[in-house]
Amino acid sequence: MFVKSFAIALSLVLAGTGIASAQPKTKKQAAPAPQAQAAAPAAPTRIQQFDAWGAYSYQSGAGKVCYVLSVPTAKLPATGIDHGDNFFIVSQRPGQNISYEPQAMMGYPLKENSKVDVVIDNKTFVMFTKDKAAWVENAAQEPALVAALKSGHSLKVTATSKKGTGTSYTYSLKGVTAALKQIESCK
Numbered sequence: 011m012f013v014k015s016f017a018i019a020l021s022l023v024l025a026g027t028g029i030a031s032a033q034p035k036t037k038k039q040a041a042p043a044p045q046a047q048a049a050a051p052a053a054p055t056r057i058q059q060f061d062a063w064g065a066y067s068y069q070s071g072a073g074k075v076c077y078v079l080s081v082p083t084a085k086l087p088a089t090g091i092d093h094g095d096n097f098f099i100v101s102q103r104p105g106q107n108i109s110y111e112p113q114a115m116m117g118y119p120l121k122e123n124s125k126v127d128v129v130i131d132n133k134t135f136v137m138f139t140k141d142k143a144a145w146v147e148n149a150a151q152e153p154a155l156v157a158a159l160k161s162g163h164s165l166k167v168t169a170t171s172k173k174g175t176g177t178s179y180t181y182s183l184k185g186v187t188a189a190l191k192q193i194e195s196c197k
Contacts, residue, residue, distance in 0.1 A: 061185030099112070101113065114126050121171060166180050
């Protein structure tokens, strides 16, 4: 199951790289269209698995990309809908001057102009959406979200599908600190 999930996550990460690197950094800016990649990136290599979080890297046209990801431990609603494959990712792209960028990737298209809430313990972070992905609405809050991941006990992501279905995902934070430490020196 993890291998299948990893393969799907890989394709989503590679597809989302152009979107993420062009994300707006404030609420007032609209999300730009995905940017075409100059060269197809190489397949990622799993560096190491840390409990619920894996650390990975691959070479892209813009340099090395490192990221950590996890899959949900619980999905709601539990029955009646196809959640697809969902992931929470934190990436580093030194060649693009991007450090520890959190991203939620869903297995379905998100409602246009909707928000995704990421709650770590009692701290809420709001993400803007584009297609099947979401990024922190205010980039200045990215370090706080990553710090909350490292010190937190629970991670919950809530979203609304393009069809209007409310969903939520619970992730284990076990291993996230070690996984993030592993990609700390990504170059």
